[in-house]
Amino acid sequence: KAGVTQTPRYLIKTRGQQVTLSCSPISGHRSVSWYQQTPGQGLQFLFEYFSETQRNKGNFPGRFSGRQFSNSRSEMNVSTLELGDSALYLCASSSRVRHEDAQETQYFGPGTRLLVL
Amino acid sequence: AQKITQTQPGMFVQEKEAVTLDCTYDTSDPSYGLFWYKQPSSGEMIFLIYQGSYDQQNATEGRYSLNFQKARKSANLVISASQLGDSAMYFCAMREGSAWSKAAGNKLTFGGGTRVLVKP
Numbered sequence: 001k002a003g004v005t006q007t008p009r010y011l012i013k014t015r016g017q018q019v020t021l022s023c024s025p026i027s028g029h030r031s032v033s034w035y036q037q038t039p040g041q042g043l044q045f046l047f048e049y050f051s052e053t054q055r056n057k058g059n060f061p062g063r064f065s066g067r068q069f070s071n072s073r074s075e076m077n078v079s080t081l082e083l084g085d086s087a088l089y090l091c092a093s094s095s096r097v098r099h100e101d102a103q104e105t106q107y108f109g110p111g112t113r114l115l116v117l
Numbered sequence: 118a119q120k121i122t123q124t125q126p127g128m129f130v131q132e133k134e135a136v137t138l139d140c141t142y143d144t145s146d147p148s149y150g151l152f153w154y155k156q157p158s159s160g161e162m163i164f165l166i167y168q169g170s171y172d173q174q175n176a177t178e179g180r181y182s183l184n185f186q187k188a189r190k191s192a193n194l195v196i197s198a199s200q201l202g203d204s205a206m207y208f209c210a211m212r213e214g215s216a217w218s219k220a221a222g223n224k225l226t227f228g229g230g231t232r233v234l235v236k237p
Contacts, residue, residue, distance in 0.1 A: 031223050043208065043227035055222045088160055094223045105152060106223055108162035 002027065004093050004109035012115045018079040021112045025072050025093030031055075032074040033106060034066060037088040046089075049074050078114075086116045120144065121209055121228035129234050130199045137184070138194040138231045140209035149213045151192040152225065153183065156206040165207075168192055199235045206230045 005024045013019050025032050034046040045058040049068035066076040072093075078085055088111045096104035122141045130136040142151065153165040168176045168183045176183045184193040196203055210225040 033223055033225070035225075035227075042229050043210075045224050045226070048222050048224055050222065056224050058224075090160075090162060092162070092223075092225075096223055105164050105167055106225060107164060108154075111160045113160070 004091055004107055006089075006091050006109040006112050008112060009110065010113050010115075012117065013081050014117050015081055015083060017081050018077060019081060019114060020075055020077045021089055021091075021114075023074045023076075023091030023093075023109060025074070025091075026095070026107055029093035029095045029107075030072050031094040031096060031106075032068055032072060033092045033094070034074070034076050035090045035092065036060075037090060037111075038084075038086070043090075046076065081116045083116050086114060088113050120226045121211055123207075123209055123228035123231050125231045126229070127232040127234070129236055130196075130203075132201060132235055132237050133198055135195060135197045136199055136233065138196070138207050138209075138233070140192045140194065140228060142190050142192065142209070142211050144190075144211065144213055146213045149211055151183070151185070152210045152212065153181070153192075153194045154208045154210060155203075156208060156230070158205070162208070166194065196233075199233075201235050201237060204233060204235045206232050 007022045031050045033048040037043045047066050048056045052068045063079045068074045090111045092106035092108045094106045120143050149170045151168045154162045156162050166176050166178045166181045166183050168185045175185050180197045182195045208230045209228040
């Protein structure tokens with residue numbers, strides 16, 4: 001099976017612009033989560049989508065949004081970029097459906113490195 | 118309050134020796150899962166090992182084992198026979214949520230990480 005893929009891998013934007021990142025989960029996985037990783041704040045949960053519905057959301061401003069398509073592919077969008085949005089954005093997918101499926105883990109993609117100038 | 122604490126920001130280990138990475142956690146949820154991930158300089162998070170809160174035995178996966186002490190709320194990772202390729206950041210993470218009706222889902226809360234450098 002192919003792993004989680006993320007595009008683009010690298011991105012340079014300027015303040016005020018918007019950006020869209022894409023994530024394709026492992027085939028058959030319906031849950032997609034997004035994380036932001038920065039040197040100062042570490043790894044922080046952004047949101048999770050399951051079957052096209054946002055199931056959980058982290059503590060980020062409304063400039064950060066996402067969506068999931070019927071094929072489970074997900075996109076996240078950041079509007080009005082700020083310097084502090086420079087980070088590695090990681091996407092993870094999981095096949096976990098029932099809470100009893102405790103051992104089902106999340107598999108991460110290679111990430112998108114975003115630099116905001 | 119920090120939910121996941123990794124007190125060792127960095128450590129050196131000699132090749133072929135064992136190393137223990139500390140992780141303590143805080144949760145009031147009786148059902149939770151603990152994960153360890155490895156992050157090489159490339160950035161991708163690689164799953165290493167999982168321990169469920171109700172598991173009676175410590176988890177093992179090849180050279181990785183988890184020393185789970187539930188009463189102390191610790192889940193230390195032990196890497197045996199270190200290899201040069203083990204040099205990376207290591208993250209401990211927790212997934213909470215005992216009922217599907219909760220919004221916890223698959224959200225992971227991560228610790229700050231421990232950087233391991235294996236010396237030849």
